[in-house]
Amino acid sequence: MRLPFQxxxxxxxxxxxxxxxxxTKQFGDFTAVDHISFNVKKGEIFGFLGANGAGKTTAIxxxxxxxxxxxxxxxxxGYDLAKESKMIKRNIGYMSQKFSLYDDLTVYExxxxxxxxxxxxxxxxxxxxxxxxxxLELENKYKTLVYSIPLGWKQKLAFATAMLHRPxxxxxxxxxSGVDPIVRxxxxxxxxETAAQGVTIFVTTHxxxxxxxxxxxxxxxxxxxxLIGTPTELKEQMEADSIEKVFVKFVVR
Amino acid sequence: xxxxxxxxxxxxxHIFRDRLTLFLVLAIPILLVxxxxxxxxxxxxxxxxxxxxxxxxxxxxxxxDKITASGYFEVISYPMSESEIDEDFKxxxxxxxxxxxxxxxxxxxxxKFVTLQIINDVSDLNVASIxxxxxxxxxxxxxxxxxxINEADVPIDLSIHMMYNPEANCVYMFVPGIxxxxxxxxxxxxxxxxxxxxxxxxxxxxxxxxxxxxxxxVIGKVIPYMILSFISTIIIIIIxxxxxxxxxxxxxxxxxLLCVVFMLTAxxxxxxxxxxxxxxxxxxMITMMGLFLPTAFLxxxxxxxxxxxxxxxxxxxxxxxxxxxxxxxxxxxxGSGIGDIWSYLxxxxxxxxxxxxxxxxxxxxxx
Amino acid sequence: MSIISVTDLHKSYGSVHALKGISFNVEEGExxxxxxxxxxxxxxxxxxxxxxxxxxxxxxxxxHKDIRKDFLEIRKYIGYLPGTFSLYPDLSVEENLIFFAxxxxxxxxxxxxIIKPIWQQLSPFKNRPAGKLSGGMKQKxxxxxxxxHKPxxxxxxxxxTGVDPVxxxxxxEILKTIQQQNISVLVSTPYMDEATLCDRIALLQEGQFIKxxxxxxxIDSFQGNLVTLHTHDIFNLLHLMEQCPFHCNFYPYGEHLxxxxxxxxxxxxxxxxxxxxxNNQIYNNIQQxxxxxxxxxxEITTEKKxx
Numbered sequence: 001m002r003l004p005f006q007x008x009x010x011x012x013x014x015x016x017x018x019x020x021x022x023x024t025k026q027f028g029d030f031t032a033v034d035h036i037s038f039n040v041k042k043g044e045i046f047g048f049l050g051a052n053g054a055g056k057t058t059a060i061x062x063x064x065x066x067x068x069x070x071x072x073x074x075x076x077x078g079y080d081l082a083k084e085s086k087m088i089k090r091n092i093g094y095m096s097q098k099f100s101l102y103d104d105l106t107v108y109e110x111x112x113x114x115x116x117x118x119x120x121x122x123x124x125x126x127x128x129x130x131x132x133x134x135x136l137e138l139e140n141k142y143k144t145l146v147y148s149i150p151l152g153w154k155q156k157l158a159f160a161t162a163m164l165h166r167p168x169x170x171x172x173x174x175x176x177s178g179v180d181p182i183v184r185x186x187x188x189x190x191x192x193e194t195a196a197q198g199v200t201i202f203v204t205t206h207x208x209x210x211x212x213x214x215x216x217x218x219x220x221x222x223x224x225x226x227l228i229g230t231p232t233e234l235k236e237q238m239e240a241d242s243i244e245k246v247f248v249k250f251v252v253r
Numbered sequence: 254x255x256x257x258x259x260x261x262x263x264x265x266x267h268i269f270r271d272r273l274t275l276f277l278v279l280a281i282p283i284l285l286v287x288x289x290x291x292x293x294x295x296x297x298x299x300x301x302x303x304x305x306x307x308x309x310x311x312x313x314x315x316x317x318d319k320i321t322a323s324g325y326f327e328v329i330s331y332p333m334s335e336s337e338i339d340e341d342f343k344x345x346x347x348x349x350x351x352x353x354x355x356x357x358x359x360x361x362x363x364x365k366f367v368t369l370q371i372i373n374d375v376s377d378l379n380v381a382s383i384x385x386x387x388x389x390x391x392x393x394x395x396x397x398x399x400x401x402i403n404e405a406d407v408p409i410d411l412s413i414h415m416m417y418n419p420e421a422n423c424v425y426m427f428v429p430g431i432x433x434x435x436x437x438x439x440x441x442x443x444x445x446x447x448x449x450x451x452x453x454x455x456x457x458x459x460x461x462x463x464x465x466x467x468x469x470x471v472i473g474k475v476i477p478y479m480i481l482s483f484i485s486t487i488i489i490i491i492i493x494x495x496x497x498x499x500x501x502x503x504x505x506x507x508x509x510l511l512c513v514v515f516m517l518t519a520x521x522x523x524x525x526x527x528x529x530x531x532x533x534x535x536x537x538m539i540t541m542m543g544l545f546l547p548t549a550f551l552x553x554x555x556x557x558x559x560x561x562x563x564x565x566x567x568x569x570x571x572x573x574x575x576x577x578x579x580x581x582x583x584x585x586x587x588g589s590g591i592g593d594i595w596s597y598l599x600x601x602x603x604x605x606x607x608x609x610x611x612x613x614x615x616x617x618x619x620x
Numbered sequence: 621m622s623i624i625s626v627t628d629l630h631k632s633y634g635s636v637h638a639l640k641g642i643s644f645n646v647e648e649g650e651x652x653x654x655x656x657x658x659x660x661x662x663x664x665x666x667x668x669x670x671x672x673x674x675x676x677x678x679x680x681x682x683x684h685k686d687i688r689k690d691f692l693e694i695r696k697y698i699g700y701l702p703g704t705f706s707l708y709p710d711l712s713v714e715e716n717l718i719f720f721a722x723x724x725x726x727x728x729x730x731x732x733x734i735i736k737p738i739w740q741q742l743s744p745f746k747n748r749p750a751g752k753l754s755g756g757m758k759q760k761x762x763x764x765x766x767x768x769h770k771p772x773x774x775x776x777x778x779x780x781t782g783v784d785p786v787x788x789x790x791x792x793e794i795l796k797t798i799q800q801q802n803i804s805v806l807v808s809t810p811y812m813d814e815a816t817l818c819d820r821i822a823l824l825q826e827g828q829f830i831k832x833x834x835x836x837x838x839i840d841s842f843q844g845n846l847v848t849l850h851t852h853d854i855f856n857l858l859h860l861m862e863q864c865p866f867h868c869n870f871y872p873y874g875e876h877l878x879x880x881x882x883x884x885x886x887x888x889x890x891x892x893x894x895x896x897x898x899n900n901q902i903y904n905n906i907q908q909x910x911x912x913x914x915x916x917x918x919e920i921t922t923e924k925k926x927x
Binding site (some may be wrong): 255256259263266267270271452455456458459460461462463464465 | 636670671672695696698700702705706707708710711718719720722723724725749756765769777
């Protein structure tokens with residue numbers, strides 16, 4: 001397979017693309033995120049798990065600069081969360097299964113729209129769109145309405161669109177929940193390739209079948225992040241034979 | 254029956270939990286009436302007018318004196334011909350001109366019939382209609398005192414020909430219009446939004462799958478909005494009677510019956526619209542564009558129907574607002590009874606029945 | 621006689637052929653699972669079986685009644701939990717339940733027995749608006765509303781989508797208690813791992829059932845020998861596997877690689893390991909395992925594609 005995106009290697013001191021220290025968010029008396037700390041290496045596929053209401057969404061909204069933390073600090077793609085939110089926005093991509101592309105626009109129009117939002121020059125954008133379509137073997141579909149594209153392809157297109165501005169970190173929100181097992185593997189191949197290019201993949205999901213594909217996973221519970229490690233480590237630590245059982249054991253405890 | 258009542262109850266819960274909408278629905282009608290009422294009914298004093306007195310007899314002089322004495326008008330010019338009146342409108346900026354026919358006194362005593370011609374400047378419709386009403390009142394007063402002084406009991410029919418504004422539009426005429434619009438907003442718009450919301454969120458499927466009659470679901474959802482708009486209508490009527498001294502010449506019972514029938518018609522429009530669309534947004538757009546705006550423009554609320562191009566006059570017949578406004582004016586101002594307005598009631602009721610049947614059929618279909 | 625009986629069911633929307641000839645039976649007292657990815661036709665099938673949608677062709681009977689003619693009769697005895705949250709978010713938990721009970725000419729008291737285990741968890745929140753419940757609680761409330769009229773047959777359209785693993789586990793435990801009250805259940809899910817919790821399943825792919833049986837029978841009928849191995853660099857291993865000289869089918873499975881061999885393992889496994897070692901692959905825990913439903917799904921669909 002061809003490599004999807006060429007990334008210029010930026011020399012930076014830190015081996016981490018996400019560094020979170022004591023990050024906290026309070027809503028009135030309620031502490032949604034309670035002093036969480038973790039690091040994610042460049043090119044790592046990091047799974048971010050948690051029960052409904054564990055504080056997962058709040059944490060991600062902070063990392064994506066949509067929400068100001070109450071206290072604590074974080075560096076995202078080398079930029080300070082509190083001061084350089086504009087630069088962070090430019091260096092992160094986002095894709096969700098719930099909303100990814102506009103159904104009533106064509107493939108090209110969708111990609112053009114998101115590319116333009118990120119300020120990619122017109123000619124450059126066209127080249128990037130066609131090279132990523134070619135890689136997905138969809139170049140003859142660029143005039144097709146997204147509505148009529150099968151779900152599996154839509155996911156891959158949405159991912160390619162989120163990568164158009166060549167972000168250093170891409171946030172994936174339940175990217176393959178509910179898709180065909182074979183399409184899921186094709187999608188994860190794409191993710192592996194992208195990660196191999198040094199792009200950090202941050203996956204949030206509460207489906208263990210998605211989580212198992214991540215290099216390292218963390219499980220949030222009641223606003224705290226206490227469990228973090230590779231799937232194998234977590235299984236050994238919790239004495240369980242699947243991540244699902246790890247999760248249930250940990251959250252119920 | 255228990256299911257039916259439960260649906261009504263549930264709909265009321267929706268309405269009362271949504272405080273903002275409830276407030277708007279009850280406050281906006283009051284605001285609208287006060288706004289219309291106060292901005293339009295501001296008294297006008299010393300409006301400049303011209304009088305072309307072709308009679309120059311004692312009665313015409315008396316009439317002119319009466320007009321001047323009222324304080325509402327200032328006769329600034331006595332033109333000699335009709336062409337001079339035009340000049341006055343252009344150069345002296347008069348608001349109104351009165352032409353008193355020759356042999357005014359003679360006609361008054363012998364023929365018991367006088368034709369006065371009044372020419373309005375209708376560039377400001379509201380001012381013109383207010384002045385017309387003043388003139389009408391003055392003329393009414395004039396004939397009364399004429400009868401008294403001459404110890405005559407001649408029924409004098411004073412017909413006024415207004416050149417630019419044949420339909421005597423006055424402040425009172427806005428009240429039926431406002432009632433119409435409010436009822437369309439509450440009954441048609443809110444009911445159609447509420448119905449299509451259930452389709453959008455999928456709760457309608459839960460109801461369709463339950464062994465409950467579709468008529469109960471739909472009518473049960475619509476009734477609370479009818480009640481709400483009925484309350485709103487009563488508030489408007491009370492304000493217009495108490496604050497603006499609107500005449501109430503007909504029976505209150507008939508007025509309320511008319512309102513109930515129109516509410517049913519408005520609700521049936523709402524039901525039909527929601528049966529045709531799938532989303533709240535579509536329901537809102539279609540109700541606004543397809544019912545609210547045409548009603549505002551074609552019902553005679555903002556513009557007199559008789560002045561419209563023929564094709565629009567024909568179109569006006571489709572919208573229930575026209576029939577309702579005519580009937581409402583007849584009852585409140587003319588004091589018409591059920592014998593006079595039954596045909597309007599029948600039209601409104603007929604529209605409602607046809608649309609209710611259509612929408613229920615459409616809602617009940619399976620694809 | 622079967623509680624649901626479907627023969628050669630077809631349904632199209634315009635040019636989209638959503639269901640392409642489906643036949644199956646659900647027996648009384650079963651939990652029957654329709655397992656398939658999003659867009660496979662699960663919701664269309666459910667809409668037809670719950671009498672909301674008319675099929676283009678095919679024989680469909682639910683509770684021994686024809687869905688075209690006797691749909692009003694069917695509706696009295698079925699419960700339905702749609703895929704999307706379909707309760708009134710501004711009504712409280714209790715108000716929702718009372719409302720749906722009344723719609724079925726029933727009352728909470730009358731059928732408290734059925735919903736009691738679920739209601740016990742919900743009752744602390746009974747005055748809270750349904751829209752403000754957590755995902756798991758919403759689902760439990762929806763289930764209560766679907767059960768409040770004591771249906772004979774319960775349709776659950778993707779009940780666990782958007783629900784965390786703990787709540788999912790609880791939900792399936794509840795389903796088992798429902799089954800014990802002689803209520804048959806037809807449930808759909810996109811998650812292969814939930815398939816084993818059903819008595820029988822049908823694997824749905826692109827509007828067709830590719831396999832129907834009990835989960836165990838499907839696993840037993842797996843063609844080939846499944847081997848798993850663990851590696852820290854799955855990406856590299858996948859690239860290498862493209863040059864694998866043996867007749868096999870491979871795919872990542874979480875952090876493991878699954879390989880299906882179609883020959884006897886005693887001869888092929890040593891030479892496979894040699895192939896990996898020759899290419900400097902670091903791996904561990906290589907062993908033969910029993911397939912999961914997901915393995916079966918992959919095996920069946922790739923087999924179909926190769927034909």
